[in-house]
Amino acid sequence: MKPTSAAVFLISLLIIINSNIFAQGDTKASKWPKSVTYEIFVQSFADSNHDGIGDFNGMTSKLDYIKDLGVEAVWLMPIHPSPSYHKYDVDDYYNVHPDYGTLKDFKRFVDEAHKRGIHVVIDLVINHSGRGNLWFREALKDDHIKYWDYYVWAHKDDPQVLPPEGQKWSNWRTVPGSNYLYFAFFDAGMPDLNYDNPKLRQEIFNIGRFWLSEMNIDGFRLDAARHIYPDERARDSQKWWEYFLQEMKKIKSDVYIVGEVWADFNTAAPYLKGIPALFDFDMGSAIIKAVNDEKGNQLAVKHREIIEAYKSVNPDYIDNTFLTNHDQDRILSSVNGNINKAKIAASLLFTLPGSPYIYYGEEIGMLGKKPDELIREPFLWDIRSRDSSRTKWEVPHYSNDTTVTPLSVQLTDENSLFNHYKNLIKLRNYSPALTTGDLTPVTISNQSICAFTRNDPKQSLLVIHNLSGTSQNLKLPSEVQKYKKVYYSTGKGQVKNRQAELPAFSTIIFSIN
DSSP: OOOOHHHIIIIIOOOOOOTTOBOOOSSOOOBTTBSOEEEEOHHHHOOSSSSSSOOHHHHHHTHHHHHHHTOOEEEEOOOSOOSSSSOOSOSOTTSOOTTTOOHHHHHHHHHHHHHTTOEEEEEEOOSBOOTTSHHHHHHTTOTTSGGGGGBOEEETTOGGGSOOTTOSOOSEEEOTTOSEEEEOSSOTTSOBBOTTOHHHHHHHHHHHHIIIIISOOOEEEETTGGGSSOGGGHHHHHHHHHHHHHHHHHHOTTOEEEEOOOSOHHHHGGGGGTOSEEEOHHHHHHHHHHHHHTOOTTHHHHHHHHHHHHHHHOTTOEEEOBSOOTTSOOHHHHTTTOHHHHHHHHHHHHHSSSOOEEETTGGGTOOOOSSGGGGSOOOOOSOGGGOTTOOOSSOOSSSSTTTSOOHHHHTTOTTSHHHHHHHHHHHHHTOHHHHHOEEEEOOOSOTTEEEEEEEETTEEEEEEEEOSSSOEEEEOOGGGTTOOEEEEESSOOEEETTEEEEOTTOEEEEEOO
């Protein structure tokens, strides 16, 4: 009797998996904003005029690289005039920092990005301004002009300015020669804006209108979105963003709004009514912990919990997943320099649900630990002797020629971290299941294994990751026996009689046919 295909799989199938094989259709499945986005710190990315500082023209010259990587959008950290290197203390919301170029240079970057199908999102820092902003400078002159009420003030004798009980610090900052103090949650150089003032709200709408209409960007990343009002007024913060979204949609109906609400998913979820896309800090931390502990059996369960919480607030939400960003130790440093762990972390990021973000340099294994300057070091395009694009605004401590293989070398190495990222992004971009499919955890009694299915009307996949540094043998549950064909893999392994052998730090993906 001729055995059925299922029987062949269960009884006698032997699959030798090649890391360069994966099946995919010719039709691209990803569509922005449910696609991969690349975060850039302009100052460190690419220098076009050899002044040591990254700039818009340098970024424009690298757009073909970004497109080739498979990315469909870029998020630019703050680009406005500012006294600081990081530029999160904005002096002028209607201009760009002269170190980066001109508004004309920026507009050219946007136009060239759009020609390549790359969308542009900029950081909008409106929880606070900089002390050098015209609004604040004018407010300090006279408490009766309109700009005074753009900020939050208290008299020095007001009991509310005292530090919390048992603490020596306060968010109320002094003004020399004045009886008034201003509120600044993050830093004295970043006075908080007063969103109880309708005039301030209208000013913010005008800023949004300028960048969406005049500069033709595609959306905003909202910095410190949780802190528009104090924590005890969280609902006011959420309502403000609902109002903001409505106004921005009047300007550009498909505007993209993604928010930084750095909190657990239950705290973050209510913001989804006004901020349809949120960064998933919980999953980023969970992936890193799982990779370091080499225990992944609860990852898919955790992600499923987050998905259900988000869907209950906004069924059309966008889950922006990531490993680390500009405020956190870089991923390779977070896994103690273990390149194999960095690879499996990327494999998890691109196969679990979500619309992933890559922090510039992750794809070449840049290193970095706080303080912040040291996690924002120059990108290594080529070996130093011929790297005309490398910025020099700071001397790198972690990511230099002795610790990081530059992009030019990794391009030609099929086993490089860069090509691992590129292959995974391509895999995701052409897979309906990995782009938008539902997630179902698969229970396997091995703590080192993260297994789940991704299901879309057009495709169903079984994904298995081995997070450990040793080969793992496991028995596949009977409910996944229909997955017979190797769709993608990152290492050699075999499956026979429902017994799978997965090499260390490897990924195997099966399709039904």
